[in-house]
Amino acid sequence: MTSATSQETTLAEARLKSPPASRLTKHYALPGLERERRQFHEFVAVDLAHTTMLVEEGILSVDTGRAILEQLLTIRNMQPSEFPIDARKGSFLLQIESYLFGTIGEDVGGQMHTGRSRIDQGATVRRLYKRNRILDVMDRLNEFQGAIAEQARHHAHTIMPGYTHMQQAQPWVFGHYLLSFSSRLHDSFERLAQAYGRVNRNPLGTVGLAGTSWPLNRARTTELLGFDGQVENSKLGREAFDSADAICALSFIMADLNDLATDLHIWSSTEFGFVECDDSYCGTSSIFPQKKNPVALETIRKAAGPAVMWLSTALATFRAEGTGDQAMRTVSHIDEAMATTEGMLDLFTGVIETLIVHQDRMADSLKGSWWTASNLADVIVRERGLSFRQVHHIVARAVRNCVGQELRPDQLTSARLDEAALETAGIALHLGDAAVREALDPLRFVETRITDGSVGPHQVARLLERAAQERAADQQWASEARSRLKRSQLALDEAVGKLVA
Template sequence: MTLHQEILLSDARLKSPAAARQLKYNELPKLQAERKKFNEFLAVDLAHTVMLVAQEIITRDAGRAILQQLLAIREIGGDDFPVDVRKGSFLLQMESYLFAAIGEEIGGQMHTGRSRIDQGATVRRLYQRNRMLDVMNQLNTLQAVIVEQAQKYSRTIMPGYTHMQQAQPWVFGHYLLSFSSRFHDSFERLTQAYARLNRNPLGTVGLAGTSWPLDRELTTRLLGFDGLVENSKLGREAFYAVDALSALSFVMADLNDLATDLHVWSTSEFGLVECDDSYCGTSSIFPQKKNPTALEYVRRAAGASVTWVSTALATFRGEGTGDQAMREAPILDEALATTEGMLDLFTGVMETLIVHEDRMTAALKQSWCTSSNLVDVIVRDRGLSFRQVHHIVARVVRNSLTESIAPYELTGAMVDRAAMETVGRAIGLSDRSVQAALSPREFVETRVTTGSVGPLEVQSLLAHAQEERACDVRWTSETRIRLTDANKALDCAVHRIV
C-alpha cells in the first residue's frame, strides 16, 4: 500500500480511530452538510492553488497537476463524488482523491499556507452568499406578485381594522402596498448583511497569519468577494451570520403578518379573501372544512424564526473567541433554506388569492367605520373642536347601535339629538350631508395626505413600489453578474496554468 492509503490525518496524532458513534453523530452529519457545498469547496481549492502558483509558492508543474485533478473532481459532481466518513471533512476527502491520483508529495502541496479554519470559513461564506442571493431573488418574485395584485385591487374598498375592530374604510391594494414597502426594507437589510458576509477570510490561516507570501487580494478577486477579512484573528468569526439571521427573521416577520391577516380574513366570520383550493387542505371529520394550510405552514415557520438570532448569539457567547467548532453550526444554512422556501410558497398563495369584493362591500354597508369622517365634516362645517365633535359622533354610534339603526339610515335629526345630549347644541346637518359623510367611497376619495388611501395616492404608492422593486432586481442582477465574471476569471486563471 502507498502512504496515502495507510495513514489518515488523525492517525498521526491519535492512538485510536474514530468510534462508530463519533462517525455516526458527528462526522457523518457534518460531511453530508459539506457535500452541499461541493462547488464552493472546489472554487476555494482552485483559487488557492492558482494563487500559490502565481506567488511561486509551489511550482507551475505541481499546480498544473493539482488543478487538473480538481477539474476532474468537478466533472464527477457533488452527488457522485466518493467519500469515506473515516477520512473526515470534505477538505480531507478532496485531498484523499488528489493523493490517490498524483500522490501526497504533489497533492499535499495544495494545503500550503492555509488552515481548515480559513478554508472552511471561506467555503461557508461562498455558499451562504449564493443562498442569500437566492432568497433575495425569491423576495423579488413575491414582490412582483404583490404589486400586481395591489394594482388589480387599487380601488377595492374594505373595512380597515385596529384591535380587530373596524376602524376606517381601507383599500385592499393599499394594504398590499404596505407589505411591498416592508419587503423592500427587508431587502435592504439583506444587502447590508450581504456586504458583511461577502468578505474573504482565505489567507487568515489558523489565527495569526502565515510566513508564506500569500496574495489575498488575488483570491478575493477570483472568488468574487467585495473585500478582505482584515484581521487574521477574525478569519474564523461568524458574527456576520447574526446580521444575516436578523435580516432573514425580518422577512419571516413580514410573511407572518401577511399570512396572519389573510388567515383571519379567510374565516367564515370575515369571508373577505380565500385561498385557492391548491393551497388548502381538508378535514378528516368535518366535511365542510377548507383549511388554508399554506398560510398555517408559513406562520409555523415564522414562529421558529423568532429564535434564530438569540440562538446564534447564545451559541457564540458560550464559546468566547478562542474556538471555532460552534461557529460551524448550520443555523444560517437552515434559515436561508426556510426563508427561501416560505417566500416561494407565499408567492403561489398570492398568485392565486381569491378576493371577495362583494363581501367587503357588504361588510362596509353595516359598518360605522366612516364615523371619523363625519367628525371631520362637522368640525370643518360647524367650527366645533375635534374633541367636542368626537363626543357627539360617539353618542350617535351608541344610540344607533342601541336602536338598531344602520349607518345608511342615519339622519341629521339623529345627529342633533346626540349633539344636544353631549355638548348641548344642535348641529343642523342635512340628511344628505350626513349620508355623504358616512359613504365609504366618499371617505376614500377625500383622503389627500401623502401615502393615504386616496386614489391618486394609491397610484403614487404603486409607482413607488414598482421603482423599488426595479432597484432591488437590478441590485440582484448586477451582483450575480459580478460573481459570474469572477468565476470566469477563475476559470481563465486555471486554464492558463493547465
C-alpha cells in the same frame, strides 16, 4: 513527481492513538460531511483559487500547481454525490486532500494546503455558500414581490373594512393593504443586501489566527472568488457574525410572510369571507365534508414560528465562549433557515397569484356599521370650527344613542346628531341630512383621503409606482451581484486554464 503513496496516513492518526469512535463518526463526522457536501462546488472553487494564487506568487512550482489543478478540475466535473467519502478521514477538506493523495501523491497533493488552515478555508467556503444562497432567496423574494404588485394593481380600488384592535375602524382599500407588504418586503430585501455585503468578505489568508509567514496574495483570491473585500483582521477570519447578520434578515422576511398569511387566514374564514385560497392550495377534512382548509397559509405560518428564534439561537451559540473557542463559531441552522425562507416565498407566490378576492363581500361588510364615524367628526370640525376632542364626544354619543336604539348609520339624521351634540357640548350643529349621509359614505371616505401614503386613489397610484421602482431596483441589485460573480468565475477559469494549458 512522486506517484500516489501506497498507504495514506489520516490527519487524526498522526496525533491520536485511537481511531474515531463509531458514535463520534455517526453523530459528528457524518452529519458534518453531509452538510459540507452541499457546499461541494464552493470547496473546489476555494481550492482552485488558493492553488492558482500559490503558483502565481511562486510559492508552488508550476508543475506542482498544474498537477493539483488538473485533479481539482476533475473533481469539479463530478456530481457531489459521485465524490467518494470516507468519514474516518475527517472533514471535506481532508476528503479532497485524500483524493489528491490517491492520484498524485501526498508529497504533491499535500502542498495545496500551504499557507492556509482549515479554519480560514472552511470560513471561506461557508461565505461563498451563504452568499450564493442569499441570492437565491433574493430571487424568490423578487418573484413574490411581483405577485403582490399584480394583485395590488388589480385591487387598487377594491374597498374593504379596516381594523384596529380587531375592531371595525375605517374603510380601507385591499390594494393599499397589499402595498404595505410590498414596502415591508423591500425593507427586508435591503436588510438582506446589507447582510450580503458583510458575508461577501474574503477570510482566506487569515489562516488559523495570526496570519502566516507565506507571502500570500489575499487580494488575488478575493478577486478570483468574487468577494467584495476581505476580512482585514486575521483574528476575525473564523468569526461567524456574518451568519447571524444574514439569519436576522431572513427572520424579518419570515415575519413579513407570517403577518400576511395570518391576515389572509383570518379573512378566508366563513365569518369574514373576504378572500379565498384557490383549491390547488387547500386541503379537506376527513370528517367535515364542507371543509376547505387553507393549508398553504397554515404551512407558511407554521414555518414562521421557529424563525423568531433563529437569531437568538445563533447568538446563544457564541455566548460564554469568549472569542477563543473557534469550534463554536458556526451557525449550522442557517442552511435550514435559507431553505425555509426560500421555500415559503415560493409557496406564498403561488397562493397570491391564484388568490380569490370577494370584492362584493368586502363592500357589503361596510354596510350597517360605523366605519366612517371618524370622517363625520372631521366634517363637523371643518364646518363648525369646534375642536376635534369636542366633536369626538359628540359623534361617540351619537353612535351610542343609535346603537341603543338599534339604528343603522344610514338612519342617523342631522336632528339625531344635534341631540348628541346638545347632550355632550350643549350646542346644535344643524349640519343637514345630506352632509351627514355624505360624511358616512365609505366610497366618499376613500375618495377624500389626500395625505401621502393614504388610501385615496391618487395616493394608491403613487404607491403602486413607488413599489414598481423599488422592485426594479431590487431586481437590478440581484442581477448585478450575479453578474459580478460570473465575471469572477470567468477570471478564475482563465487563470486556471493558463496554468494547466
